[in-house]
Amino acid sequence: MRKILMIGTGGTIACKQTEDGLTPGLTAEDVLAYIPAVKNVCDVEVTQVMNIDSTNMTPEYWKKIVKAIEDNYDNFDGFVICHGTDTLAYTAAALSYMIQDSEKPIVITGSQKPINREITDAKTNLLDSFIYAADEESQNVCIVFDGKVICGTRAKKDRAKSYNAFSSINFPYLAVIQDNMLIRYIKETKTGKTVRFYYDMSDRICLLKLFPGMKSDVLSYIFANYDVIVLESFGVGGIPETLMETFYKEMDRWRDTDKLVVMTTQVANEGSNMTVYEVGRKVKHDFHMIEAYDMTLEATITKLMWVKGMGCSNEQLRDLFYTEINRDMLFAGKKRAV
Incomplete structure (x- = not known):
């Protein structure tokens, strides 16, 4: 037995x-x-x-x-x-x-x-x-x-x-x-x-849930105090016009640091795809943004904690984030090239 x-x-x-x-x-x-x-x-x-x-x-x-x-x-x-x-x-x-x-x-x-x-x-x-x-x-x-x-x-x-x-x-x-x-x-x-x-889990991860009418000043605080910002956006993923100016300013300000933004969606099923709409395609291209695709929010947050806890560089983080672990991401190898 x-x-x-x-x-x-x-x-x-x-x-x-x-x-x-x-x-x-x-x-x-x-x-x-x-x-x-x-x-x-x-x-x-x-x-x-x-x-x-x-x-x-x-x-x-x-x-x-x-x-x-x-x-x-x-x-x-x-x-x-x-x-x-x-x-x-x-x-x-x-x-x-x-x-x-x-x-x-x-x-x-x-x-x-x-x-x-x-x-x-x-x-x-x-x-x-x-x-x-x-x-x-x-x-x-x-x-x-x-x-x-x-x-x-x-x-x-x-x-x-x-x-x-x-x-x-x-x-x-x-x-x-x-x-x-x-x-x-x-x-x-x-x-x-x-x-x-593994035991090291970073506490430098922040989740920002977007909602219609959100003020943009919260972005400046979050960029200053966290290394990885997970944006929980609408639908397949995008950034509202009202946040775009501040978002671009903060991304430019922290461009040469280890700051990263990861896009996920508030919709539980079927996942993100920032290339579908203009509100997502341009910002993904301009900043080579990571997105969670079909991962759950829980897996996205904890995977970033784990990767950052190992002290990975941004490039290493991208590679590890898109590496499938315990079935967390479908077609992970294809996603890395997007």
Whole structure:
């Protein structure tokens, strides 16, 4: 029987009701006790690295999760991380870059209701996660939630309360789990590479969400204080006329530095393409701008944190950003030449 390490981090799945609302209070051992059927699936050991609401998740906590996995990597066949749902997609994406080429599964799960409730999705999600983690074909970072297996770089929480809280963006589900049976849609292939762990994540990344009527003075502040600015624009990507003058002025001012602007879109599905409209084509050409294409926002942000954390130059950053990692970008090789 395969040996799985369950890592507790808090979240709704581990919450207790208090006078001030739900707050993480159950230990990893407490949570595991609610699914006795796991003994028929795998052998489980537990460790608690934190017990927080996932709203409070930071890169420093990601490092603690990575350290727990690296320290135990040779002793277990897979890992299941219990996590709050609100930042779960960010953590899944971040771990996809911080732990690469893992031939062992690193499964992240959580729930919309605490596991100690009579009616809850937590027991099913957690048991499904062990079923997936215990399968010898499973590998890399993924999310198991509501019977679906989602690649770690492709998940987005798009429902606040419903059990089907997560969708896979611009990529199929890897598998589904129905009645304790794992059904694979995409076959996993072992790469034979040695797993790599990374810890340095830059805090010099800023996300600016555009909206109609936005004042341009915010651009000057952001360019002065951050190294990489992710512009979350409309549709396939572009910059409004009202921001263009200031944007060009700031890009010219910082041209010979390591400042970078990355274009992404507020539309979840189908991705960006700045060459379609005039509002995007000219600025992309003038500044050789990077764009996220079909990547999720969560993957875009955390990948930039990882690349910048390694101290890469702008040219190295461009190459690494357009290098596919854990299925984060389709046709990555073609995109580099655009």
